[in-house]
Amino acid sequence: MEKFELHILGCGSALPTTRHFSTSQVVNLREKLYMIDCGEGTQLQLRKSRLKFSRLNHIFISHLHGDHCFGLPGLISTFGLLGRTADLHIYSPKGLQEIMGPMLSFFCNGLSYQVIFHEFETKQPSVIYEDRSVTVTTIPLKHRIPCCGFLFEEKALPNHIIREMVDFYQVPVYELNRIKNGADYVTPGGEVIPNSRLTRPSDPPKKYAYCSDTIYKKGIVEQIAGVDLLFHEATFAQSEAARAKETYHTTAEQAALIARDAKVKKLIIGHFSARYEDENILLKEASAVFPETILAKETLCVSL
Incomplete structure (x- = not known):
């Protein structure tokens, strides 16, 4: 079986806590690393997870809120200190290059490699990356600003x-x-x-869906139907459903409803609000609807 792993680097939300880092994940597919979001502390978490910096060439940013992209300048700088020469490709909604350009010019002037930005639209699903191993397609979400999740679809291997x-x-x-x-x-x-x-026959191709910050959106069910693993934000418990709707976030119960309706094989919930010192309340709510639910936590590695 070829390697297809998800590494959780951070699973907290916007307000810092001593329990969680900001959102970031790495997909390891056949020893190629693909990063999803890059909150503060991401490069430290890469070290803790013993992931090789040199195998990371593509970063996917779901939206331009700080807890999902503040880690980029530091990571890009560190790549330069390590003598990187391979291009780094960053995929995001419109605006990231405009924001990052001045910072990179000041703090990362004279890099030994190129940082190449790719912008994508957030209204309709679109293939934004493809290689011999995987296809990455956007999953349009509904947040306070343009936002997309990502569907990683492994390509079938020969017999x-x-x-x-x-x-x-x-x-x-x-x-x-x-x-x-x-x-x-x-x-x-x-x-x-x-x-x-x-x-x-080779093993059936695997699929992983990442659904970042979003209000409860039933419309994504068809696109993520039957995936082997779904990460869905679960910022609040159901008692805070009104707050979740106000801030365009999802409750744990709602995330589980999405997983159930999409008939996914396993659900990971994360992006926890700082108000919960014990996220088991969120796990309990989600598991009541979709039993195959686990909590995200730093350095967790899940094999598909």
Whole structure:
């Protein structure tokens, strides 16, 4: 099975606490790292999680509130101190380059690498990144400012060769790539060996959905249906539902309703309000609706 892990670096909300760092996560897919949001303290949490800075080339920012992007200047500066040469790509709603440009010019002048900004629209889902391993699509959310979540969809791997069968039929090495990709094998004598006899299917592709700050929005259910893992903000308990609606956030119960209706396999809740010294109240509310719920916490690693 290929590696597909989610690392929680921070799961608090805007007001700092001694319990949580601001929002940030890293997806490790086949040893490539993709960061989602970058609140204060992110680079310290990268160290604690023993994630290699050099494998991080793409950062996805959900929206331009400080608790989701204040960690960027420090991280970019540290990359420079480490002698980075690979380009760093940052994807965000419109405005981040305008904000960051003067800071980078002052604090990070003369970087040994390029920081490349990519802006995306927040009204409709769109593919904003794709490589051989993954496709990243925006999930339009509803917050006080333009905001999107992200859907990470792993690409299917070729079939696995059954070594014993390949040896039995004396398949030449130069035929293996074709067979991995579904071709039958024709022996020198003209016999057709079906692909199903020579290979077994690879593991089904995995999907991870990240839903950042948003009011309860049923409209996302169709897009995230059936994902293996869903992170959904759960800033408040249901007793604060009015406050959640006022600030365009979600309660734990509402996050669980989204997970239930989308028939996801597992739910992680996070972005906790500083008012909760014990987030188990949020876990209890969510689990009552969707039992496969866990609480986010710093340095938590979840394998898909």
